[in-house]
Amino acid sequence: MTNNDKILVARSSMPPFEEYCEEVKELWDSHWLTNKGVKHRQFENNVKEYLDVDQLLLFVNGHSALECILETMDLGKDGRNEVVTTPFTFASTTHAIVRKGLKPVFGDIRKDDYTLDPDKIEGLITERTCAILPVHVYGNICSVDRIQEIADKHDLKVIYDAAHAFGVKRNGVGIGNYGDASTFSFHATKVFNTIEGGAIAHADESLSSKLAQWRNFGIASAEDVVYVGGNSKMNEFAAAMGLCNLRHVDSEIAKRKIVAERYFQNLKDVPGITITIPPDNIQSNYAYMPVLIDPDVCGVSRDVVFEELAKNNIAARKYFYPLTSDFACYTGMFPSSESATPIAKKVSDQVLSLPIYADLAISDVDRICDIVISSSSSVSH
Numbered sequence: 001m002t003n004n005d006k007i008l009v010a011r012s013s014m015p016p017f018e019e020y021c022e023e024v025k026e027l028w029d030s031h032w033l034t035n036k037g038v039k040h041r042q043f044e045n046n047v048k049e050y051l052d053v054d055q056l057l058l059f060v061n062g063h064s065a066l067e068c069i070l071e072t073m074d075l076g077k078d079g080r081n082e083v084v085t086t087p088f089t090f091a092s093t094t095h096a097i098v099r100k101g102l103k104p105v106f107g108d109i110r111k112d113d114y115t116l117d118p119d120k121i122e123g124l125i126t127e128r129t130c131a132i133l134p135v136h137v138y139g140n141i142c143s144v145d146r147i148q149e150i151a152d153k154h155d156l157k158v159i160y161d162a163a164h165a166f167g168v169k170r171n172g173v174g175i176g177n178y179g180d181a182s183t184f185s186f187h188a189t190k191v192f193n194t195i196e197g198g199a200i201a202h203a204d205e206s207l208s209s210k211l212a213q214w215r216n217f218g219i220a221s222a223e224d225v226v227y228v229g230g231n232s233k234m235n236e237f238a239a240a241m242g243l244c245n246l247r248h249v250d251s252e253i254a255k256r257k258i259v260a261e262r263y264f265q266n267l268k269d270v271p272g273i274t275i276t277i278p279p280d281n282i283q284s285n286y287a288y289m290p291v292l293i294d295p296d297v298c299g300v301s302r303d304v305v306f307e308e309l310a311k312n313n314i315a316a317r318k319y320f321y322p323l324t325s326d327f328a329c330y331t332g333m334f335p336s337s338e339s340a341t342p343i344a345k346k347v348s349d350q351v352l353s354l355p356i357y358a359d360l361a362i363s364d365v366d367r368i369c370d371i372v373i374s375s376s377s378s379v380s381h
């Protein structure tokens, strides 16, 4: 990529064109395009193995997976309708809770990894709480042991939004093995994609057929429809894309790692800039490159750095700003984020996600870092 091309925050991984053609060739011959065809079955099995989980189902996208697990666990049916969750996430997490008739109760995040702070959870639990829905944001792993202890003590379900965490491992254990369920996104912009797609990994085997039925209109058999389910099946072309991309995902992550390490090296000692380096026990997927710009030290706000990058044809993103609890569609529904989740508010005001993808040139990383450093140290000393 030349320096004149626009650099976006993410760039979809693509398999070699011929590999995809080869993969979908059979579909022309079979005329079987969706509804658990051969690609779907293979891919479901391959992802399950890759993530090293016991049960896994594919979905049309990560959001449908989230909605479906909330439905299938019958949350809200016993009168308990509150879900403790984080506002520092993509719209999908909070929308899924609200769209299923449940009530998000927002807990603050930790300032070192931006995940839901376990110390803040118990204070939010009431007799109406039914679940905790944390997010492994940027692929950073939540405090899974502490969260499980709290859930066990209060009889709550734990559902992780693992949309950012494909392939992440903690002490060698796949991220999909924590809590009652974890949902993944295979959207084009994620580390691993099926164009659009998603999955649920879940602990309770008895939930598998129920989830499969909810995924397909609640149909149990040709003449027996047992749930008011929607349609969230993955089609054969998406599954074929997944089969191809899965063959390359390890090398894509290895390339991301090289890019990430250059960012760490360039930015870790810059005053006023915070960059998160994964701890030793975590096998990261280097999904995002968030940095915090502290205006008290830098003398300029995150927005100034954002604009300076934009002027240079570099599209960083303010992931995640605003907090979901501050969205226009939720006006008046939740306590102010300044008082309820002050750390999340502060992080969301300071965060900037810099471009990262497998083929991002190191020279471009250096150029991006130079702009970040020069524009964030414009204060005169």
Ligand SMILES: *Cc1c(COP(=O)(O)O)cnc(C)c1O
Binding pocket: 061, 062, 063, 064, 089, 090, 092, 093, 135, 161, 163, 164, 184, 185, 186, 187, 196, 197, 198
């Ligand atoms: C991308 C994303 C989702 C939704 O996934 P889709 O596949 O786009 O529907 C959910 N949660 C988070 C945190 C995400 O980033």
